[in-house]
């Protein structure tokens with residue numbers, strides 16, 4: 001079927017309306033009317049070809065929520081009318097060690113919601129800046145939040161799971177001092193989730209103007225990372241720091257804040273590398289620098305259920321489809337509180 005989308009024909013052109021096709025649902029497929037799609041900084045990196053290997057036309061979007069309109073004959077877990085979500089993953093090999101451990105996000109054959117290999121036209125996957133999507137049932141998530149919160153649930157599908165998974169893996173919780181660096185889409189979710197898990201949360205920002213707002217998100221303390229004195233007050237005190245910044249920067253100022261055996265985990269994926277870290281900063285206290293990528297499907301469902309139970313959603317600014325180019329420019333300047341979400345009904349306009 002033909003549907004409307006917005007996407008880019010090259011890395012140097014703005015997004016523009018386009019018609020795309022979706023496959024008819026196969027036996028295990030779920031066909032979804034997309035109500036809202038969050039705008040992730042990865043969408044910008046990919047569509048602007050800041051990361052290697054972008055395939056055009058590129059339709060970004062992997063924070064998808066909506067309603068099931070049809071299901072294949074073998075689908076038993078979903079029915080028309082259900083509220084569902086789709087995150088960053090729409091396929092994987094389903095039998096490697098990673099898939100068997102429910103870590104499809106680390107499968108070598110993981111297929112991203114956009115820019116991934118597929119038999120469907122045009123030969124690569126097209127994402128959620130579109131009216132509908134057809135996805136194998138294994139990669140469809142159930143939404144248990146009230147329907148009125150649906151738009152604000154969308155960012156959980158990437159920003160939520162990308163922060164939830166490392167916070168769980170490195171055991172954020174009572175008695176732990178946890179830092180979150182960068183208060184954007186990912187960072188603001190990291191603050192909310194770490195707070196809900198019971199950790200003592202310190203937010204790091206380059207924006208003085210976000211100081212008070214970060215406390216409202218659940219931060220116990222806020223540090224402006226450009227202020228060396230404020231940084232020094234937290235030296236050697238963190239169990240874990242989650243770094244969501246979308247641009248290269250000095251990592252040493254954060255590793256210096258870790259206590260013995262502490263970990264700085266990078267989820268931000270800038271297009272150009274960070275300067276190499278100071279090795280002595282790591283050696284002297286057995287500190288580690290790690291990375292983490294989104295989360296598996298089971299853990300994404302766990303995160304959605306955790307958020308429904310704790311009343312957690314993203315703080316969003318709703319936009320029309322024709323406002324996405326402008327929204328991207330604002331995100332690049334750090335001018336978003338804290339996630340843009342597209343009202344996909346406006347694709348019809």
Ligand code: NAP
Nearest residue numbers: 041042182183184185186205206207246247268269293294
């Ligand atoms: P975002 O909303 O744009 O937030 C990034 C934040 O980083 C900004 O709000 C800003 O916070 C801070 N920042 C400081 N200096 C910056 C600079 N020079 N340029 C840009 N940001 C700067 O982005 P996001 O959607 O949260 O994504 C963050 C990064 O994570 C991106 O690189 C994205 O591709 C990546 N990502 C990775 C995964 C994964 O699986 N690992 C998943 C999703 C996204 P302050 O104003 O508070 O300093």
Ligand code: ZN
Nearest residue numbers: 040042158159
């Ligand atoms: Zn994302």
Ligand code: ZN
Nearest residue numbers: 093096099107
């Ligand atoms: Zn696999």
